[in-house]
Amino acid sequence: MTSSIFKACVFGNPIEQSKSPIIHASFAKQFGIELEYTRRFAEPDGFVDSVNAFFDDPLCKGANVTMPFKHDACAWVDSLSPQAAHAGAVNTIIRKGDKFVGDNTDGYGLVTDLQQHKVCLQNKRLLLIGAGGAAKGAIPALVDAGVSSVCIYNRSIDKAQALVNDTNQYKENVASLYNSNSNEFDVIVNATSLSLQGSLPDLPTTIFSHKPAVYDMVYLFEPTAFLKHAAQHGASVTIDGLGMLVHQAARSFYLWFGKQPQTNEIYEHLRSLAKS
Incomplete structure (x- = not known):
């Protein structure tokens, strides 16, 4: 029996610049988790349709949300963590059965x-x-x-x-x-x-x-x-803000999988890309 390939993504507009797929691929590799993490472009008024379509797949564990959709995500989820409630913005969506929790790891x-x-x-x-x-x-x-x-x-x-x-x-x-x-x-x-x-x-x-x-x-x-x-x-x-990017992603990964990834290797990798 083959293991499940979990799915996650980051929603944004623009989104092609996002380093999140590289970061989460590194985290998943640490634990032998098969994870398909993609960038998802949404039109300014298209977040709800995009997020609904994404989570139609039961293997979708969660999503990250970047500008300009953090407030849209706050309205879309079923409940909010204390951090997200205070911020009034969601950058991480976590699937909990048939419900969705919004968190803010920034x-x-x-x-x-x-x-x-x-x-x-x-x-x-x-x-x-x-x-x-x-x-x-x-x-x-x-x-x-x-x-x-x-x-x-x-x-x-x-x-x-x-x-x-x-x-x-x-x-x-x-x-x-x-x-x-x-x-x-x-x-x-x-x-x-x-x-x-x-x-x-x-x-x-x-x-x-x-x-x-x-x-x-x-x-x-x-x-x-x-x-x-x-x-x-x-x-x-x-x-x-590179370290902030990596650490907030690590917190998202933990919220999805209950495992805390090491961040040094991917941080140094991204830093080296900047210097090359």
Whole structure:
């Protein structure tokens, strides 16, 4: 009797750039699991039809969801993990019998990668740039990791204020709005997509005066414009989002199969591709 070939995928638009098939193939190989993991393109208004069609196959264990469908996935699933409920966004769908659970592993991926790079979060002051789904998904894990304060900057002050209010409901008085007098940060996280356009957030260089550790959730084949800018103005360490990508994927794999994969080999492989 042959073993089952399980299926999983990542939904997105665009999606051809996704490294998820490479990552999950590596994870499956570690445990001898036969897994067919594919990229699934969906039209902007076609997520529900696409996800329904995919899960018609009972061998489909789950799916990852990237932009712009994380909110669509949140509405599609039957129930939400605490992380996904707080984020209001789902990046991982898990099949549980004939029901589907939505989770958000982005915060886990971020915190794990910061810890891998020896960045201490306990009792640290953090500047979070952005107030979209990526920022919202990261905050619960950052607060749970022990940051003493989260200062939030976003071009839209209304969105930033809404995220401050939401964060303070999660843990009272931990979040505040950025102002020009707020410059003593231990850790800075860029949760915007500005680096994909080579752009910088509209913030003064004084945010780097305390020699913070600086993290950009974007991963490119060379340091992002934001990381280069941070290094030039005093950052103690700069880290891109490759590790976050790998660690959030490892958490998804665990949620599907109950097995925690090792991440070092695939991380180094992807890093080597960037250098070749």
